[in-house]
Amino acid sequence: MEHRIARKLACIERSATMALADRARSLKESGRKVINLAGGDPHFATPGHVVDAARGALDEGFTHYTSSRGLPDLRAAVADRLRCRSDVTRDPEHEIVITPSAKHAVFVSLMAVLDPGDEVLIPTPSWVSYGQMVRLAGAKPVSVPLCADDGFVLSRELLEARLTRKTKAIVLNSPTNPTGRVLRAPELRDVAEFSADHDLVVISDEIYEDIVFDGNRHHSPSEYPECTERTLTVSGFSKSYAMTGWRLGYVSGPQKLMQAVLKVQEHSVGEAGSFIQRGGVAALTGDQSPVLHMVEQYHHHREWAHTALRQVPGIECALPEGTFYIFPDISRLGFSDSYACAQWLIEEAGVVVTPGSAFGPGGEGHIRLSLAASTATVEAGVSQLSDVLSALD
Structure with missing residues (x-):
């Protein structure tokens, strides 16, 4: 066989x-x-008020299909979070899709923008699944090796060294798994200008955005004007709210890219679980x-x-x-x-x-x-x- x-x-x-x-x-x-x-x-x-919200949804029989985009109130809560955290405005009707896990959000984002033969720049060390997902999409992952001696700093020079005419996208992760680094403003500025100059899509995995220390602050590349209309921002509930088994995440971005993301969502998993999304609403709008x-x-x-x-x-x-x-x-x-x-x-x-x-x-x-x-x-x-x-x- x-x-x-x-x-x-x-x-x-x-x-x-x-x-x-x-x-x-x-x-x-x-x-x-x-x-x-x-x-x-x-x-x-998982926080009790989140469990209670999901349990309440189950008790009332809220167990059927939702829109593939996700519950309107959850999309609205995500839009509020993006506006408060990054000062980025996304239309909850057209520019946010709720996914079954942040992992799936990364996957549908890659599937939405990649064609066979495309190349994707991935600063490494990086999470183990990025490169494999790129390959599943028929594209080629291209590592941008960072150096421990300088603290794994990302620079435009390193990105330019791996650029080819086939480069289509960059995958970023900050705070970063596995190194624990938080990307600084100069690094994100380099990414923003580089991606704009070469017309690249940025897929920004921000699943650890809440877990920062010592006065460090998470910033998203979507905050930069050059990147706002070319960035797909991924996050979710697993790490911040101890909801790993719930499998709930989201992706946001400009409407044109999100239309493509929605197609992949509709023809793969369909949507995230209905009662699970109710838990997500409670997580974002309830006690922090x-x-x-x-x-x-x-x-x-x-x-x-x-x-x-x-x-x-x-x-x-x-x-x-x-x-x-x-x-x-x-x-x-x-x-x-x-x-x-x-x-x-x-x-x-x-x-x-x-x-x-x-x-x-x-x-x-x-x-x-x-x-x-x-x-x-x-x-x-x-x-x-x-x-x-x-x-x-």
Whole structure:
């Protein structure tokens, strides 16, 4: 039956983060004690008022199809959020589509703008699924490797070096998974001017927009006049509201691009779940104190983990500016590569982490630790990892 499998899937890899999550579950089911610091699933419960809204929708029988664009009141809430956060005005009737997850929002955005043979610039290290989604759309991902030595700074010079006549789009993520960086104004200005000069679409994944520290502030490329009419902005509810299992996100952008996004949505998943969208309305319009509490906890986790990891001989570790990840450099510890280090840590420390190589060029020599677990889990996992690494000769 091999000849019946689509040839394009030959170059598609499994999601490294999902594969590691499966590995952690398998080890636990076999009786092995492991601590999973590989996943990006907040340990917090979804806020009660969000659950209540979805439960109320179920109780009233609100379980049928909605518009493929999403519930009008949820689109209006998203428009309010965009206006308040980024001073960007999007028409909720025509310029916002609610999706089943931010991940799907990225996918429909890429499908809407890419043709076979197009190229997409992706600053790396970057989330594991961007490149694979580009390939599924029949296009070619082109990595723009960033350097740990200068803090993974993005510049126009780096983008120009990878530009070809086939370049169609740029995928951005800030705050950034896996490095924890928040893009600065000069970097976003470079992106805005570069994309305008070369008539490129910008797909901006802003799923971690609420999780920033130390006075850093998230900015969207859509805030820049050169980018407003060429940016598709993606975000969602999983990280800020601990709604990973709900699968709810959205994409916004100029009407012409959003018409194409809507076509992909209509002919794939159709729409996000009706009662789930009611929960999304409650999340955006209700009490925001649970979000602040989660961010405060993540701040504590990154401070504690950063201090502990920097005490390990040979490890270099930047303090994350956002997200709930930390990305230590383990290249001086003697492992052949980051995958070998990750495998060794499972066996020797009982800790599951993600190898930096999973995030593309620029990621090798690092491992990613997720700090989204409970405080007890984060401290136990980082302590066990630090102990075994400190014992290396």
